[in-house]
Amino acid sequence: MALSFYFHPLSSYCQKALIALYENDTPFEPVQIDLRDPDSRAKLVELWPIGKFPVLKDGDWVVPESSIIIEYLDQNYPGPTRFIPADPQAARQVRMRDRFFDLYVDEVMAKIVADRMRPEGKTDPFGVDQARTRLETALSMVDNAMAGSTWAMGDAFTLADCAAAPALFYANMVAPFDTRLPHAAAYLKRLSERPSFARCLAEAKPYLDLIPKIG
Numbered sequence: 001m002a003l004s005f006y007f008h009p010l011s012s013y014c015q016k017a018l019i020a021l022y023e024n025d026t027p028f029e030p031v032q033i034d035l036r037d038p039d040s041r042a043k044l045v046e047l048w049p050i051g052k053f054p055v056l057k058d059g060d061w062v063v064p065e066s067s068i069i070i071e072y073l074d075q076n077y078p079g080p081t082r083f084i085p086a087d088p089q090a091a092r093q094v095r096m097r098d099r100f101f102d103l104y105v106d107e108v109m110a111k112i113v114a115d116r117m118r119p120e121g122k123t124d125p126f127g128v129d130q131a132r133t134r135l136e137t138a139l140s141m142v143d144n145a146m147a148g149s150t151w152a153m154g155d156a157f158t159l160a161d162c163a164a165a166p167a168l169f170y171a172n173m174v175a176p177f178d179t180r181l182p183h184a185a186a187y188l189k190r191l192s193e194r195p196s197f198a199r200c201l202a203e204a205k206p207y208l209d210l211i212p213k214i215g
């Protein structure tokens, strides 16, 4: 098998790339990494010294970064779901939405979760407050944008939706919005029912207890 995918089922960025693999039934060898296990972590660091997943390996190509992995799959293993539109203007808008979900939803959500895992005395309450404010702004932007739209770019499921699904799923655990932002909530429901992401959620379920509870 040509493709190996280094990942953990709980990781939002790994789920983002997995959605793309599952959308098109792209065959791959899963290599599950446990970052807490030094031997397992070493396998990832050997490929990508930054030590973050997901990483895709295709023969001699090592492809890190979830957005780049999805572009790589779209170019080299295209299937019925195309993640980047052929039209350059539409492609730019997809990439913008992808950046939005990564930088302003996923990263700030992760800041709030990661703070709970820091040792006592090393937490960052100021940074967490700032993250919560930013997350609220981003979520209300999503709510406005999704009024009257099925997917992030309209009718087509794209890279932007791959980014949105795990980011919104975990954001809803950190700052529940399902009863107050109806369009964002309906979008998350559609994403969660999409078979590719539903499969990611089922595979993440056994590990969800590893996430610290956020009140």
Ligand SMILES: N[C@@H](CCC(=O)N[C@@H](CS)C(=O)NCC(=O)O)C(=O)O
Pocket (backbone or CB within 6 Å): 011, 012, 013, 014, 035, 051, 052, 053, 054, 064, 065, 066, 067, 102
């Ligand atoms: N920009 C990267 C972010 C990847 C990332 O932050 N992955 C997290 C898991 S969701 C990770 O590897 N964290 C481990 C660490 O930071 O040591 C991408 O899009 O792939």
